Amino acid sequence: xxxxxxxxxxxxxxxxxxxxxxxxxxxxxxxxxxxxxxxxxxxxxxxxxxxxxxxxxxxxxxxxxxxxxxxxxxxxxxxxxxxxxxxxxxxxxxxxxxxxxxxxxxxxxxxxxxxxxxxxxxxxxxxxxxxxxxxxxxxxxxxxxxxxxxxxxxxxxxxxxxxxxxxxxxxxxxxxxxxxxxxxxxxxxxxxxxxxxxxxxxxxxxxxxxxxxxxxxxxxxxxxxxxxxxxxxxxxxxxxxxxxxxxxxxxxxxxxxxxxxxxxxxxxxxxxxxxxxxxxxxxxxxxxxxxxxxxxxxxxxxxxxxxxxxxxxxxxxxxxxxxxxxxxxxxxxxxxxxxxxxxxxxxxxxxxxxxxxxxxxxxxxxxxxxxxxxxxxxx
Amino acid sequence: xxxxxxxxxxxxxxxxxxxxxxxxxxxxxxxxxxxxxxxxxxxxxxxxxxxxxxxxxxxxxxxxxxxxxxxxxxxxxxxxxxxxxxxxxxxxxxxxxxxxxxxxxxxxxxxxxxxxxxxxxxxxxxxxxxxxxxxxxxxxxxxxxxxxxxxxxxxxxxxxxxxxxxxxxxxxxxxxxxxxxxxxxxxxxxxxxxxxxxxxxxxxxxxxxxxxxxxxxxxxxxxxxxxxxxxxxxxxxxxxxxxxxxxxxxxxxxxxxxxxxxxxxxxxxxxxxxxxxxxxxxxxxxxxxxxxxxxxxxxxxxxxxxxxxxxxxxxxxxxxxxxxxxxxxxxxxxxxxxxxxxxxxxxxxxxxxxxxxxxxxxxxxxxxxxxxxxxxxxx
Numbered sequence: 001x002x003x004x005x006x007x008x009x010x011x012x013x014x015x016x017x018x019x020x021x022x023x024x025x026x027x028x029x030x031x032x033x034x035x036x037x038x039x040x041x042x043x044x045x046x047x048x049x050x051x052x053x054x055x056x057x058x059x060x061x062x063x064x065x066x067x068x069x070x071x072x073x074x075x076x077x078x079x080x081x082x083x084x085x086x087x088x089x090x091x092x093x094x095x096x097x098x099x100x101x102x103x104x105x106x107x108x109x110x111x112x113x114x115x116x117x118x119x120x121x122x123x124x125x126x127x128x129x130x131x132x133x134x135x136x137x138x139x140x141x142x143x144x145x146x147x148x149x150x151x152x153x154x155x156x157x158x159x160x161x162x163x164x165x166x167x168x169x170x171x172x173x174x175x176x177x178x179x180x181x182x183x184x185x186x187x188x189x190x191x192x193x194x195x196x197x198x199x200x201x202x203x204x205x206x207x208x209x210x211x212x213x214x215x216x217x218x219x220x221x222x223x224x225x226x227x228x229x230x231x232x233x234x235x236x237x238x239x240x241x242x243x244x245x246x247x248x249x250x251x252x253x254x255x256x257x258x259x260x261x262x263x264x265x266x267x268x269x270x271x272x273x274x275x276x277x278x279x280x281x282x283x284x285x286x287x288x289x290x291x292x293x294x295x296x297x298x299x300x301x302x303x304x305x306x307x308x309x310x311x312x313x314x315x316x317x318x319x320x321x322x323x324x325x326x327x328x329x330x331x332x333x334x335x336x337x338x339x340x341x342x343x344x345x346x347x348x349x350x351x352x353x354x355x356x357x358x359x360x361x362x363x364x365x366x367x368x369x370x371x372x373x374x375x376x377x378x379x
Numbered sequence: 380x381x382x383x384x385x386x387x388x389x390x391x392x393x394x395x396x397x398x399x400x401x402x403x404x405x406x407x408x409x410x411x412x413x414x415x416x417x418x419x420x421x422x423x424x425x426x427x428x429x430x431x432x433x434x435x436x437x438x439x440x441x442x443x444x445x446x447x448x449x450x451x452x453x454x455x456x457x458x459x460x461x462x463x464x465x466x467x468x469x470x471x472x473x474x475x476x477x478x479x480x481x482x483x484x485x486x487x488x489x490x491x492x493x494x495x496x497x498x499x500x501x502x503x504x505x506x507x508x509x510x511x512x513x514x515x516x517x518x519x520x521x522x523x524x525x526x527x528x529x530x531x532x533x534x535x536x537x538x539x540x541x542x543x544x545x546x547x548x549x550x551x552x553x554x555x556x557x558x559x560x561x562x563x564x565x566x567x568x569x570x571x572x573x574x575x576x577x578x579x580x581x582x583x584x585x586x587x588x589x590x591x592x593x594x595x596x597x598x599x600x601x602x603x604x605x606x607x608x609x610x611x612x613x614x615x616x617x618x619x620x621x622x623x624x625x626x627x628x629x630x631x632x633x634x635x636x637x638x639x640x641x642x643x644x645x646x647x648x649x650x651x652x653x654x655x656x657x658x659x660x661x662x663x664x665x666x667x668x669x670x671x672x673x674x675x676x677x678x679x680x681x682x683x684x685x686x687x688x689x690x691x692x693x694x695x696x697x698x699x700x701x702x703x704x705x706x707x708x709x710x711x712x713x714x715x716x717x718x719x720x721x722x723x724x725x726x727x728x729x730x731x732x733x734x735x736x737x738x739x740x741x742x743x744x745x746x747x748x749x750x751x752x753x754x755x756x757x758x
Contacts, residue, residue: 113540154541161536168569169569172563172566188552189574
């Protein structure tokens with residue numbers, strides 16, 4: 001009996017990640033592989049040390065190509081939304097580290113078309129406005145403007161379409177419908193969209209590495225079925241676990257329940273209030289009991305958030321764990337640590353976001369990679 | 380009992396065009412409407428006089444808009460093929476007349492994408508090569524380079540795609556599949572394509588008139604269902620009958636049986652040989668019988684071709700009809716009249732085609748209309 005569900009539209013229950021690796025047929029990131037990354041990258045990102053990124057497909061081949069000087073490239077994307085939350089930023093933060101350590105090109109697809117065609121309530125004008133807004137948050141993460149190309153489907157389509165017709169010709173409605181949750185009543189735009197999601201994996205004749213939540217894996221199986229017949233590589237992937245929602249350790253942070261997420265625009269007071277009020281605690285009901293029995297870090301969301309990313313110092317996170325488990329650190333105190341970390345992260349993010357406004361044109365059109373990409377038609 | 384079939388993929392049997400008007404629910408071009416066209420255009424094209432163009436949708440509204448100074452525009456297209464035959468040119472010749480008389484813009488879509496995605500055997504490189512070749516034949520018809528925009532889907536997609544997503548969002552797989560002959564095994568590119576066929580009907584906020592064979596009518600019913608909800612006009616149409624194949628009065632000229640068609644590249648001797656050998660005759664088996672009984676112009680393909688288009692002189696075609704019916708004109712003589720007409724038409728066409736090479740850049744990119752269209756994104 002299975003007590004969790006993971007697919008591209010839904011993450012439910014307490015996910016057993018070892019089981020998921022078996023189910024999806026992906027590979028675990030073993031200690032050995034982790035060491036190889038450390039050697040190649042010169043260090044290990046906190047999300048690798050803590051096994052937030054825990055699974056992969058063909059990552060060894062990517063590292064081999066890197067080690068042999070053949071190189072690789074990174075690809076990720078974003079379906080624009082009204083506002084991004086902390087969870088949305090996780091893969092970008094990790095991707096930025098990969099780019100920095102491996103000095104590789106990164107392509108970021110902004111799917112303003114898909115978001116519009118998927119949702120009856122949104123206009124194309126909405127999703128393009130959100131695209132601009134989300135791009136600022138993405139740029140704020142700190143990518144290399146000469147090695148990063150951020151493109152919106154509705155703008156870059158001309159350069160992608162010839163190759164998209166070749167990709168599309170290899171995928172029948174039957175093949176895409178299950179993976180993308182389509183049926184007879186789906187509109188014909190959203191049926192075509194999978195081709196546009198696959199094209200960027202073929203932007204270079206090198207291996208493409210996609211960092212993403214493991215729930216996205218099924219999308220790339222289609223790509224892996226057809227890539228080689230078109231003369232490209234099967235997409236490699238590195239998969240993350242899900243940052244738990246504030247309100248409990250199960251599922252995945254979601255925009256549809258605002259109290260469960262910290263938004264990038266949340267001000268200091270909102271962050272404090274949300275964490276204090278909604279963050280699910282592994283602590284005991286009273287101070288007395290807590291001092292006596294200690295908290296449970298396994299189910300404590302503030303601890304998990306610190307562990308996933310917000311407390312990067314390995315020694316310090318161990319201290320926190322010990323002090324909380326032993327009852328020395330109270331729930332309110334642990335929450336305050338997270339509040340401070342979140343607020344200083346968000347403050348820095350918002351400063352970067354302000355500066356990002358000047359950089360949009362570089363990432364989209366005028367940076368070294370962007371410029372080269374606009375001159376290139378993918379066929 | 381129905382002894383003919385007409386749909387976008389097949390024309391079979393001897394078409395009863397009056398019945399077809401009822402079946403498709405289109406309107407006949409009445410004497411009254413024809414007179415109105417004559418008044419507006421200053422003359423009547425031979426294909427209108429001879430009722431080759433015989434049916435329409437909303438043509439009155441187009442003429443009303445023209446008469447009131449609101450104007451309209453023309454739209455037609457071509458799925459590129461290895462070589463065009465005479466039948467392919469008929470709608471272009473008529474469209475050229477419409478443009479000349481009404482001084483309106485004309486958009487010609489070259490569906491290199493659709494042709495490629497529809498046919499397992501073709502590469503995109505094939506269909507784009509044919510696109511260039513077919514464009515020469517189209518330009519040779521003599522369109523106004525400042526009022527005509529010829530565009531290939533794979534090139535102009537960026538300017539069409541935002542509006543295409545809006546069109547696509549309004550059409551489900553269920554709705555397009557019957558009309559376009561799609562099913563579960565259709566590829567996802569060809570499923571999306573109907574959106575790209577509809578977008579050009581919305582290139583201007585004026586009525587769009589589409590001259591085409593009546594077999595194409597079903598494609599535009601989808602457009603008529605959704606156009607107004609997007610703030611555009613339902614597409615108007617003017618429908619032609621089918622130029623019969625050389626080999627018999629039934630069906631439609633087809634590239635799949637080369638003997639039944641005269642290709643634009645066929646040299647004088649090939650034309651003579653094909654007409655003499657394959658053209659289906661309404662004459663009698665022997666000269667003696669023919670002199671006595673006369674020929675049947677109703678089923679005689681050489682006569683029908685002369686009547687459709689190649690003998691524009693109304694007095695002369697009546698003479699030929701009478702002489703053939705009375706037995707004065709023999710089958711071989713009638714065929715020779717057609718051979719001479721075809722060869723002089725093709726000679727002129729090929730001269731124009733040579734000159735067309737210099738004009739491609741104007742029709743596609745640099746002409747007055749083309750230039751304006753490249754600066755415009757349809758949203």
